[in-house]
Structures are given as structure tokens and as C-alpha cells.
Amino acid sequence: MMLVSDKNSGQDEAQTELLRKLLGRPPRVLVTKIGLDGHDRGSRIVAGFLRDAGMEVIYTAPWQSIDTVVNQAVEEDVDAVGISSLATDHLLVPKLMNALRDADLHDVVVVVGGIVPDDEIPLLTDAGVMAVFHPGSSREEIISTLSSLITEYRCD
Numbered sequence: 001m002m003l004v005s006d007k008n009s010g011q012d013e014a015q016t017e018l019l020r021k022l023l024g025r026p027p028r029v030l031v032t033k034i035g036l037d038g039h040d041r042g043s044r045i046v047a048g049f050l051r052d053a054g055m056e057v058i059y060t061a062p063w064q065s066i067d068t069v070v071n072q073a074v075e076e077d078v079d080a081v082g083i084s085s086l087a088t089d090h091l092l093v094p095k096l097m098n099a100l101r102d103a104d105l106h107d108v109v110v111v112v113g114g115i116v117p118d119d120e121i122p123l124l125t126d127a128g129v130m131a132v133f134h135p136g137s138s139r140e141e142i143i144s145t146l147s148s149l150i151t152e153y154r155c156d
Contacts, residue, residue, distance in 0.1 A: 012140065015147040016054035022155040026056040028078045029146065032069055033062040034096060035089030042114060042135070043084035049139045050146070066092065070099045073108060079154045080109040080146060090116050094127035101128075109149040113137065 019027050031047045033040055040062045047059045058076045060069075073081055081100075083093055090112050100108060112124055113133035121132050130153075131145050 012049075012053035012143045015143060019147050019151055019155075020054065022151060023079070026054060027080070027147070027150050027154075028056045028058065028076060029080045029082055030058045030060070030069070030073055030076060030078045031082045031084070032060040032064050032072070033084050033089065034064050034066060034069060035085075035087075035092050036063060037085065037087040037089045038062040039086040040084065042086070043082070046082065046084070046113060046142060049142060053143045066096045066099050069096060070103050070105070073100065073105055074103055078108060079150045080111065082146075083110065083112045085112060085114040085116060087115070090114065090120065090124060093124055093129060097127040097129070107153050109146070109153050111146060111149070113142075 016027065029050055031043050031050070033043060044059070047057045051057045058072065058078065060072065069081065083090065083096070093112060097110060100110065110129050111131040111133065112129050115135065116124065116132050124132060130149050133142055
């Protein structure tokens with residue numbers, strides 16, 4: 001993942017502040033990894049980007065089960081779930097999406113980041129994933145996209 005300078009961090013904070021006003025609290029994002037992939041450097045970097053922008057981040061260790069992620073999403077009342085994938089664990093995301101719907105979390109934004117072959121993106125978007133970030137996605141792109149999606153799906 002490419003590290004980007006903080007030159008636009010003021011803009012990121014402004015987006016988050018607007019979202020904070022709309023929600024009445026900081027936006028909450030669960031950043032996690034499902035399956036057996038333990039490579040979490042990218043997810044830790046993204047979690048830091050989101051925290052620096054003023055979002056409340058719930059970060060989990062790798063190797064989470066789908067049930068655990070759904071339970072955490074419910075308990076933490078998250079606005080978004082970010083799934084990191086390096087080694088084909090994104091193929092589990094359609095099962096996660098079904099489990100989130102079964103838990104009546106229809107309005108929780110789900111995004112995926114990491115190594116996702118272009119020809120597998122439709123599998124994710126058809127399941128309900130709203131954005132896929134490849135390695136090298138900028139801090140600004142991640143924060144802007146996530147803020148826009150949370151505003152659209154979580155703000156009345």
C-alpha cells in the first residue's frame with residue numbers, strides 16, 4: 001500500500017466533521033480480516049488513516065470468523081465494515097454480506113481493500129460491497145469514498 005502525505009488531512013477532517021454533525025457522533029468503522037490471512041499491515045495503515053481523519057475505528061486482529069464480525073458490527077453499532085484481503089479471503093465476503101443482512105444490518109456500508117483481481121470484483125459488488133480499494137489507493141480516496149457512502153446510507 002502506498003503511503004500518502006498528510007497534505008490533505010485538513011480536507012479529510014472537514015469531511016469527517018460534516019459526517020459527525022449529520023450522525024451526531026463520529027462515524028464508526030470496523031476494520032477487520034476474515035478467514036486465514038494474517039497479513040494485516042495494510043489494514044493497520046488504513047485504520048490509522050481513518051483515525052487521523054477523526055473516525056472512530058474498531059480494529060480487530062486477523063483471523064476473524066464471519067459470526068464474530070457480525071456480532072462486533074452489532075455491538076459497536078458501526079456505520080461501515082472494512083474487510084482487508086491479501087490472500088483470497090475476499091471470496092468469503094458474500095457469506096459475510098448474507099450474515100449482515102440476516103442480522104438486519106442492511107444499511108451498514110461494506111468495503112473491501114487489498115489484493116482483489118479485477119475479474120472477481122463483480123462477485124463482491126453483486127453481493128453488496130460498495131467499494132473495492134486496490135493497493136496504492138490514496139488516503140484521500142479511501143476517506144472520501146467511505147465518508148460519501150456513510151453519508152448516503154447511514155444519514156437520514
